[in-house]
Structures are given as C-alpha cells and as structure tokens.
Amino acid sequence: MEFSLLSELPKLVWMLIGIAAFLAVIGLMLVLVDVPRTRRDRWQAFLFLAPALILLVGGLVYPVLRTTWLSFHDRTGTEFIGLANYVWMFQRPEILLVLRNTLLWVLFAPIMATAIGLLYAVLIDRSRFETVAKSLVFMPMAISFVGAGIIWRFVFAYRPADQEQYGLFNQIVVRLGGEPQLWLLDQPVNTFLLIMVLIWVQAGFAMVVMSAAIKAIPAEIVEAARIDGAGPWQLFTRITLPSVWPTLLVVLITITVQTLKVFDIVRTMTAGNYGTSVIANEMYSRAFQQGQVGQGSALAVFLFVLVIPLVIVQIRRSRKTRELL
Amino acid sequence: MSRPTPTGDTAHTIPDVRAGAAARVRRRLSRGAASLAALVIAVLWTLPTAGLFVSSFRPAEDIRTTGWWTFFADPKITLDNYRDVLFGSASDGRLASYFVNSIAITLPATIFVLGVAALAAYALAWIDFRGRDWLFLGIFALQIVPLQMSLVPLLRFFSQGVTVAGLQVLPAWELGGAMAFTNVWVAHTIFGLPLGIFLLHNFISQLPKSLFEAARVDGAGHGRIFTRIVLPLIAPALVSLGIFQFLWVWNDLLVALIFTGGDSSTAPLTVRLAELAGTRGEAWHRLTAGAFVSMVIPLLVFFLLQRYFVRGLLAGSVKG
Numbered sequence: 001m002e003f004s005l006l007s008e009l010p011k012l013v014w015m016l017i018g019i020a021a022f023l024a025v026i027g028l029m030l031v032l033v034d035v036p037r038t039r040r041d042r043w044q045a046f047l048f049l050a051p052a053l054i055l056l057v058g059g060l061v062y063p064v065l066r067t068t069w070l071s072f073h074d075r076t077g078t079e080f081i082g083l084a085n086y087v088w089m090f091q092r093p094e095i096l097l098v099l100r101n102t103l104l105w106v107l108f109a110p111i112m113a114t115a116i117g118l119l120y121a122v123l124i125d126r127s128r129f130e131t132v133a134k135s136l137v138f139m140p141m142a143i144s145f146v147g148a149g150i151i152w153r154f155v156f157a158y159r160p161a162d163q164e165q166y167g168l169f170n171q172i173v174v175r176l177g178g179e180p181q182l183w184l185l186d187q188p189v190n191t192f193l194l195i196m197v198l199i200w201v202q203a204g205f206a207m208v209v210m211s212a213a214i215k216a217i218p219a220e221i222v223e224a225a226r227i228d229g230a231g232p233w234q235l236f237t238r239i240t241l242p243s244v245w246p247t248l249l250v251v252l253i254t255i256t257v258q259t260l261k262v263f264d265i266v267r268t269m270t271a272g273n274y275g276t277s278v279i280a281n282e283m284y285s286r287a288f289q290q291g292q293v294g295q296g297s298a299l300a301v302f303l304f305v306l307v308i309p310l311v312i313v314q315i316r317r318s319r320k321t322r323e324l325l
Numbered sequence: 326m327s328r329p330t331p332t333g334d335t336a337h338t339i340p341d342v343r344a345g346a347a348a349r350v351r352r353r354l355s356r357g358a359a360s361l362a363a364l365v366i367a368v369l370w371t372l373p374t375a376g377l378f379v380s381s382f383r384p385a386e387d388i389r390t391t392g393w394w395t396f397f398a399d400p401k402i403t404l405d406n407y408r409d410v411l412f413g414s415a416s417d418g419r420l421a422s423y424f425v426n427s428i429a430i431t432l433p434a435t436i437f438v439l440g441v442a443a444l445a446a447y448a449l450a451w452i453d454f455r456g457r458d459w460l461f462l463g464i465f466a467l468q469i470v471p472l473q474m475s476l477v478p479l480l481r482f483f484s485q486g487v488t489v490a491g492l493q494v495l496p497a498w499e500l501g502g503a504m505a506f507t508n509v510w511v512a513h514t515i516f517g518l519p520l521g522i523f524l525l526h527n528f529i530s531q532l533p534k535s536l537f538e539a540a541r542v543d544g545a546g547h548g549r550i551f552t553r554i555v556l557p558l559i560a561p562a563l564v565s566l567g568i569f570q571f572l573w574v575w576n577d578l579l580v581a582l583i584f585t586g587g588d589s590s591t592a593p594l595t596v597r598l599a600e601l602a603g604t605r606g607e608a609w610h611r612l613t614a615g616a617f618v619s620m621v622i623p624l625l626v627f628f629l630l631q632r633y634f635v636r637g638l639l640a641g642s643v644k645g
Contacts, residue, residue: 008425011503014503015432018510019433019436033548041452042454044546045453049445049460051440056464064474064475116366120366133367139627153602154613168372212635212639271603284582304471
C-alpha cells in the first residue's frame with residue numbers, strides 16, 4: 001500500500017469539524033451570556049466556567065479519587081485488599097530497584113541541570129554572542145523526549161571492537177584506547193546515561209530562567225562591587241548567587257517535579273529494561289501492559305505523594321517573592 | 326548608574342590606574358577561560374543533534390559503516406532516508422501518515438485549551454460571585470496532579486461511559502476512524518487546563534479595572550467585554566500559552582500512547598518513533614531521518630516564536 005494523501009483527508013476533515021464545533025459552541029455561549037448589567041452575575045460566571053469545571057472534575061478530580069480507591073483494590077478493582085499493593089511495592093526487589101532509580105534521578109538531574117544552566121547563563125551574560133549561545137543550549141527544550149532519546153541512543157550506539165564505531169561516545173572511548181561497550185545495557189551506568197539526557201534537555205530551561213534573574217540584578221549593585229575591586233568569583237558568590245537564589249530554588253523544584261514524572265526518555269532508550277525503570281514507567285507497564293490496575297494505581301499515588309510537598313514549598317516561596325515585589 | 330564625580334583631588338587616583346591595568350589583564354584572562362567554558366558547554370549541547378542531523382542525509386550504507394564525522398571528509402548527500410521513512414512501506418515507518426495524525430491531534434488540543442482556559446480565567450478574574458477565590462485556589466492546586474493519577478479512570482470514561490448509581494449518564498465513546506482523535510483532544514485539553522487557566526488569570530487580572538467599568542457603562546455584557554476587549558488585549562499571553570500547549574502535545578508520548586492505543590490510524594509521530602526505536606533499534610538511516618521529521622515543526626515554532634516561548638516560561642516559573 002502506498003501512502004496517499006486522499007486516505008489522510010478524513011483526519012483533517014474531522015479535525016476541522018472538531019475545531020469548528022468548538023468555536024461554534026463557545027460563540028453561541030458568549031452571545032447567550034451577553035446580557036447588559038444584571039444583578040445575576042452568578043449564572044453568567046457559571047456558564048463561563050462550566051466547560052473548564054466539567055473537564056477538570058471529570059478528568060482530574062474524580063480520577064484522583066478513583067485511582068486512590070483503586071490502589072487499595074486487586075488487579076480488577078473489585079476486591080478490597082487494604083495496603084497489599086503498597087506492601088508489594090516496598091517488598092519486591094524489582095520495584096525497590098525502580099524506587100532507587102527514581103531517587104538517583106531526583107538526586108542528580110535537577111541539581112546538575114540547574115548548575116549547568118546557571119553557569120552557562122553567567123558565562124554568556126552580556127557577551128557578544130549571547131542570543132545565539134542561548135539558542136544553542138535552549139534548543140533541546142523544543143525537541144520531544146522521544147527525539148532526545150533517539151539522538152542520545154545514536155551517541156551511545158555500539159559496534160563490535162573489530163568494526164568501525166559510528167556512535168560518538170564509543171568512538172571517543174576507542175580513540176582513548178578503551179573497548180567499545182553496550183553502554184545502555186551496562187548497569188548501573190545506563191541509569192546515569194539516561195539521567196544525562198534529561199540534564200541535556202532541562203539545562204536550557206534553567207539557563208533561560210536564571211539568565212532573566214541575572215539580568216534583573218540592579219546594575220548599580222554590580223557596578224559598586226566592581227569599583228570596590230570585587231573579582232569575577234567574588235562577584236558571583238557575593239552578588240549574583242544571593243540575588244538569584246529564590247529563582248534558583250524555583251527552577252530546582254520545577255525540574256525535580258519534572259524528573260519525578262520522567263517517562264518518555266526511559267521508554268525510548270531502554271523501555272525500562274536492564275534495570276533502568278522508574279516509577280512513571282513502571283506505572284505504565286503495570287497498569288496498561290500487564291493489566292495490574294491496582295499495583296499501577298499504587299505507584300501513581302506514591303508519585304503523587306512525592307510531588308505534593310515540592311509543590312507546596314513552591315507555592316509558599318512564590319507567594320513570599322510576590323510580597324517582596 | 327552613578328557616574329564618578331569629576332571633583333576631588335586626582336592624587337589618589339594615580340595608583341588606581343596601575344591596579345586597574347593589572348585587573349584588566351586578569352579580567353581578560355578570566356574572560357578567556359569563561360569563553361572557553363561556555364564554548365565547551367555549547368558544543369556538548371549541540372553536537373549530538375548535529376550528528377543526527379548530518380547522518381539523516383547520508384546514504385544508509387555509509388551510516389552503517391562509518392561515523393557521521395567522516396562525512397566532512399567525504400560528503401555524500403541523499404534524501405533517500407527521508408523519502409523512505411516518510412512514504413515508504415509501512416514497516417519503514419510511513420511517517421507522513423503519522424505526521425498528519427500529529428497535526429490532527431495537536432491543533433484542536435491547543436485551540437480547545439486556549440478557549441476554555443480564557444473563558445474560565447476571565448470569570449475568575451472579573452465576574453463577582455461567592456467562592457471565587459476558593460475555586461481559583463482549587464484549580465491552581467490541580468496543577469500538581471501527575472498525569473499518571475488520572476490515566477486509568479479517564480480511559481475508562483471513554484471505553485465504558487459514565488454510570489452514576491446504576492444510571493448510564495454518558496454512553497461509551499465508541500468512536501472509530503478519524504473520530505477516535507476526539508479522545509486524545511479531550512485528554513490533552515484536561516491536562517493543559519490547570520496551567521492554562523493559571524497563566525491567563527495572571528494576565529487577565531492585571532488589566533486595568535477602568536476598562537471594564539467603562540464598557541459596563543456603555544451597556545456591554547460579559548460576552549461582549551470578553552470578545553471585544555479582553556481577547557485582543559491578552560493576545561500575547563494566548564500566543565505564549567498556545568506555543569506551550571502546542572509543543573507539549575506535539576512532543577507528548579504518554580497521553581498519546583494510552584488514548585490512541587498505539588493505533589496506526591490515530592497515533593502521532595512520537596508513538597511511532599518510540600516503536601521504531603524499539604523494533605528497529607539499529608536501522609539508523611530510518612531513525613535519524615524519522616527523528617528530524619518529528620522535530621521540524623517544534624524547531625520552527627521554537628526559532629520563529631522564541632520570544633513568546635521565553636516569556637511564557639518566565640511567567641510560569643518565576644512568578645508562579
């Protein structure tokens with residue numbers, strides 16, 4: 001069968017129908033609520049909010065409750081089994097490995113990505129090539145994790161020692177006199193290589209946000225420190241770092257939350273094999289590939305529990321900074 | 326910036342000049358080191374992508390036998406990889422079809438979020454009703470829910486409908502063919518809403534109050550205020566959020582994997598690529614070209630609209 005545009009047409013037609021229907025409904029609603037000043041703002045507010053509320057309650061609020069409920073039930077969701085799924089999670093060695101991997105991700109990815117982002121932002125600040133330099137490091141943010149996974153799998157590609165290497169990493173290893181390796185199969189090195197991919201993606205985010213924070217430092221302060229004879233290192237530790245500290249924490253926490261939920265990279269690079277699985281990947285394979293809905297739900301709930309304190313800290317901090325402003 | 330005042334004796338500035346010269350040399354040296362470090366990072370961050378990009382234009386035989394860096398010594402360029410992976414046999418990928426799927430998923434999912442979030446954000450910012458602040462706080466809090474919490478129940482909604490106390494309120498969505506995209510649209514819209522409402526609310530609530538009072542005096546209702554005044558004013562915010570949602574949906578793997586079930590008639594590029602990477606892990610002539618097919622649109626959006634993208638990013642993370 002050849003590819004033909006004709007067979008693709010129904011998709012585009014349905015897409016246009018979907019968009020048109022959506023706009024028509026919204027438009028009609030706006031005409032309906034367009035009543036000049038009334039005392040009854042309440043039902044107008046309700047109409048404005050109705051689409052969002054229906055979607056959020058049906059798609060997030062109820063599912064959260066339901067998933068929590070499912071996590072206390074067996075694989076089909078019929079029999080109540082108490083904490084059995086959670087006990088399972090913390091007893092099975094393969095799941096403990098998953099938890100350990102997630103811990104490794106959280107320990108390394110956010111700090112490295114933020115540190116590299118900050119370093120790079122400081123280095124290129126006010127340089128001649130700043131815009132271009134930023135784009136280069138920021139670019140991975142636009143690429144999908146799947147794309148990033150393929151890019152890095154190619155870097156780690158392996159050929160037997162008697163053949164020419166086409167993976168950059170093994171080529172360098174060979175040039176340095178080492179043996180080429182199947183890096184992605186090599187535990188626990190492979191987990192760190194996957195973490196590197198996330199660092200590669202997230203450093204751009206950290207860099208852009210930190211760069212904006214650095215630019216917000218009043219020029220007078222920097223100038224005054226310079227006149228007082230502060231060197232670059234002193235300038236960085238005494239002026240830059242304290243000034244951008246609140247933003248740094250926000251970036252760190254944001255990336256941590258992203259890291260906890262990491263799925264695509266693991267899926268594309270190893271599919272969670274060779275001891276590289278993480279919580280989100282394990283949740284997917286349990287609930288959607290093995291039909292273990294109860295176990296999958298327990299993993300999801302655990303993920304949720306890990307994220308909550310981070311976000312609370314985040315909100316507290318952002319409220320504080322806003323008061324300062 | 327404070328300019329140094331010309332008054333005062335010049336005597337004690339003389340040693341400063343000498344110290345200044347030494348400092349300048351030192352500064353230039355450290356500037357050099359700094360540039361070098363920046364260059365190393367920039368190269369590390371660009372090289373992997375560049376390698377894949379160069380490879381995607383090399384003949385399959387070359388990719389299989391030599392490293393992409395040898396390309397510069399012996400450049401041979403072909404578009405065969407792209408032709409095969411886009412239009413070739415189904416087992417080669419036939420990504421053109423999945424490209425259409427990605428578009429058919431991403432455009433509606435982006436427009437829906439913009440529309441629904443703008444309406445809700447307006448109501449939360451400018452319509453008075455009791456419990457408004459609590460409602461906003463509740464929606465704000467939903468941002469923390471990981472997708473994983475909602476996948477199983479949401480999938481069940483689509484496959485079995487909604488039953489309340491034994492009564493079928495909503496039937497199962499048995500959508501076939503192109504209509505099956507609807508599931509993914511709804512799922513993506515739901516997941517994009519909390520952040521979308523939050524970002525737009527930040528923006529809409531900062532519009533001057535006098536604007537709304539004047540319109541009210543002229544007899545405009547909420548519908549007209551929203552379309553005539555609010556929408557044009559928040560256009561930059563809509564663009565920022567739109568770019569975000571677009572990139573998010575286009576690059577997403579998890580939601581698509583679950584709500585299209587990997588079906589070839591609805592699955593997007595990411596799902597197909599992940600599949601190819603799994604089954605044909607060493608067919609690099611397909612994977613390199615395929616990866617770039619999936620990156621073309623996000624990279625275009627990124628480079629053309631970077632300004633808006635950065636602005637949205639800062640609004641979401643620095644303020645939020």
